[in-house]
Amino acid sequence: MQDDRRQEALKRLSYIEGHIGGIRKMVEEDKYCVDILRQTYAVRKALEKLEGMILEGHLRTCVPEGIKGNREDEVIQELVQLYTIAGNR
Secondary structure (H helix, E strand, O other): OOHHHHHHHHHHHHHHHHHHHHHHHHHHOOOOHHHHHHHHHHHHHHHHHHHHHHHHHHHHHHHHHHHHOOOHHHHHHHHHHHHHHHHOO
């Protein structure tokens, strides 16, 4: 992963961790269920953005390098696996 993407990923992960801590506190304090669900939805969206960012980086760097490095079959298999995982959401 490129350094700038790594820093952005770490920043997003810190945000997600903080949000999860807030959700834990809401559950401990028996807050209103709908308010908790709004926060879990926000975390899920933040994770999806993180996944998209990481995937884009992978497609722009690792995939071309793998194909140039004569690892076409392995790269294609990895992409098929990712596609399968994403389709099972």
